Amino acid sequence: MRRSTRRRQASGGFFQAAGLPVTVEESHALALVDFEILLRTGGTHDPAGKEGLTRAVFRTLRKGTRGVSSAAIEERIASLGGALGFEISTSFVRVHGAVIKRNIEPFFALVAELLREPAFRAKDLAQIKRATRAELLRVRDHDRALAGRWFRRTIYAGHPYGRPLAGTADAISRLTVEDLRAHHRKHMVASNILVGFSGDIDRADAERLVTKYLSGLSRRKAPTERLPRPKKRAGRHVVVVDKPARTQTQVCIGTLGIAVGDPRYFPLQVANTAFGGTFTSTLMQEVREKRGWSYGVHSRFGADRQRETFTMWSHPGVSDAVDCIALELDLLERWVGGELRQKQISFAKKYLLNSHCFEVDTATKRLEPRLDVELFGLPYDYWERYEEQIRGVKLGPAKTALAEVLSPDDLIIALTATADDVVPGLEALPGVRSVEVIPYDTP
Secondary structure, eight states: OOOOOHHHHHHHHHHTTTTEEEEEEOSSSSSSSEEEEEESGGGGOOOOOTTTHHHHHHHHTOOOOOOOOOOHHHHHHHHHOOOEEEEEOOOOOOEEEEGGGGGGHHHHHHHHHHHBBOOOOHHHHHHHHHHHHHHHGGGGGHHHHHHHHHHHHHTTSSSGGGTTTOOOOHHHHHHHHHHHHHHHHHHHHHEEEEEEEEOOHHHHHHHHHHHHHHHTSSOOOOOOOOOOOOOOOEEEEEEEEETTTBOOOEEEEEEEEOTTTTTTTTHHHHHHHHHSSSSSHHHHEEEEEEESSSSSEEEEEEEEEESOOEEEEEEEHHHHHHHHHHHHHHHHHEEEEEOOOHHHHHHHHHHHHHHHHSSSSSSHHHHHHHHHHHHHOTTTTEEEEEEEHHHTHHHHHHHHHHHHOTTTTTTEEEEEEEEHHHHEEEEEEEEEEEEEETTTTOO
């Protein structure tokens, strides 16, 4: 049974300030303070046909408050020695600020004002639209981004996780200032926000800053949305992003994986480290070291509120692409089918335990997993027990987890390549039910 939210917050280092969950990871080694303000909603809340709205809200929000121009805001941030950034994800928005300690109050006050009272001027939105359209055009120059975009569109077809966070040119053109303001009113509410500080700051100062500058947030109920579960597409399906004169390909092979909090997370992470997570992993040894088909190759499990993807990435030359894909498929089948060995598990556990210190060697790095615990409703000690969980992984449960979660027969294979060079070979791969060719400049 899950612990109550109150117990998780009390035990996990959270306290309440201005009605918001707040946590502090202190470190007085340097006179620097980082903070994160998280919204529990992200890109999946963009309405259909207006994909990219959340991203546009926060990019336009930074352009200033009423009576304060974008240039004045940027000048003020620079004069304080601050850095401000926004991360838009499917399930959340992360606002990150960093500044020298003596300027934490004026900088936090400035960021809080941007969040509470953005101007959302028409001319600023027009500028963001132009910039976004230019960025979308530049994606055509990045083969890996093209393969990744069409992989997600295909594996999450019809699901909000398949929506492009940056939107499309058509969707961006439809956005209005009123869209931005309505989205802001709906999502920028106290019950949708949590705050974390790290560095040279204590609880008293953090509580004072949040109370002073964020107490004006609306008390309306936070938006909720029950997303459908992603559905696995039966069979193996290939999407070729057709781009002329490619001598190298970018290949993404994957299927549905796990959601945040899945009890099989740690066994799967250990198993994946052995398969595609280190230089000595199976994928790297077979694809690069033995055959020289791709300089880099790796695999990973993502995790989100709904099932994220398991993916394998490689970038073989066009003449080796089909053979490389066939090898990766064979290796995946054998891995999921039980070829994982105790020696590999032992090495992977040792690697993860030895490298974990680099994941928690700064206050800022320690803050993020604590915030994720609150964001996703995990047990308060979920990440605190990381080393214990890794040490406890056994070969048998790891094999069982792989067999339960992954289906090598049901895959999406997305690659950027010149279609005429690869389609005949791809059609002949075992289990492939369809090969779709997408022009690289398709919106």
